[in-house]
Amino acid sequence: MNPNSSNASDPRTRPPRYVRVYTTLREWIRNGKYGPGDKIATEDEIGKLFKVSRITTRKAIDLLVEDELVYRVHGKGTYVATNARERGGVENVHARIRTARGLAQRSKVTQVYVTEIDADSRVATDLKIPVGHRVTKVSYVRVFRGAPAAYVEAHVPADRAEIKASDLGSMTILAILEKQGIQIGEAHQLIGATLADSHLAAMLDSAVGAPLLTIEQIVMDTDKRPVERFFTWYNCEQYEQPALVFDRETLEFVHGAAASR
Numbered sequence: 001m002n003p004n005s006s007n008a009s010d011p012r013t014r015p016p017r018y019v020r021v022y023t024t025l026r027e028w029i030r031n032g033k034y035g036p037g038d039k040i041a042t043e044d045e046i047g048k049l050f051k052v053s054r055i056t057t058r059k060a061i062d063l064l065v066e067d068e069l070v071y072r073v074h075g076k077g078t079y080v081a082t083n084a085r086e087r088g089g090v091e092n093v094h095a096r097i098r099t100a101r102g103l104a105q106r107s108k109v110t111q112v113y114v115t116e117i118d119a120d121s122r123v124a125t126d127l128k129i130p131v132g133h134r135v136t137k138v139s140y141v142r143v144f145r146g147a148p149a150a151y152v153e154a155h156v157p158a159d160r161a162e163i164k165a166s167d168l169g170s171m172t173i174l175a176i177l178e179k180q181g182i183q184i185g186e187a188h189q190l191i192g193a194t195l196a197d198s199h200l201a202a203m204l205d206s207a208v209g210a211p212l213l214t215i216e217q218i219v220m221d222t223d224k225r226p227v228e229r230f231f232t233w234y235n236c237e238q239y240e241q242p243a244l245v246f247d248r249e250t251l252e253f254v255h256g257a258a259a260s261r
Helices: 017-030 043-050 054-066 094-106 121-127 165-169 173-179 198-204 248-255
Strands: 070-073 077-080 108-118 134-144 147-157 184-195 211-221 226-234 241-245
Touching (some): 017 043, 043 054, 054 070, 054 077, 121 226, 147 198, 165 173, 173 184, 198 226
Antiparallel strands (some): 070 077, 108 134, 184 241, 211 226
16 A cells, blocks of 8 residues: 555544544434433443443533533433434534634634635525625635634625725624625524545645534624625534524624734
8 A cells, every 4th residue: 555645544534533423423313313311322332332432432422411412310321302303402602612713813814815706506595696696705714823723715795795805904704794884683603513625624734534613604684684604614623503693792703803914
């Protein structure tokens, strides 16, 4: 085998073991393998099933408890919450993205690109515009302590606002939209996890397959019309948490403070 070829077993390209265990257990709850009120396997049983240590298993279950998808009963075991499937992890997102907010405030923006393109089907669906409608695409990398920490892609309908690369040196996209008369209302938000593809790996100077935190927002004005599609990929681990965001403070958690160079 060529030692320089990619190797799927390379630990740098695989998410941590506890993340894999957590993700699988969460999916088993979502698809009904474990129903509401069911007792899940013990930590020892899960450890043997996934060939991981008890510490790894406990960490995975701790995440499920934090999501309120399961609960522990001392001396009896761990049970699926009665509303686990309905919750799907919906909860207050402030604690989940506080780290991301701090990163945004302390980081610098580099590799800023602003261009006008035709909306593809994904962008068109999210912004509720026709395919081919002109949108302004913004992308940049946030650098923290000299290393790429986050990559951002945003899309704004070109006929709603004008975004210039020079503006991003002192204002967030939200601030630019508001300055141009758009009143920000709420946002649909999704926090999740993914693995870096070749493009994200290049932007974040990471290995292909490295685990990334994703935060996605569809920002709407006070008339509930989408005005921005905002995606961020962070060099850290997290998991999917859908939520409807009503307040400006939470929006700013993701967008961060004014970009700096």
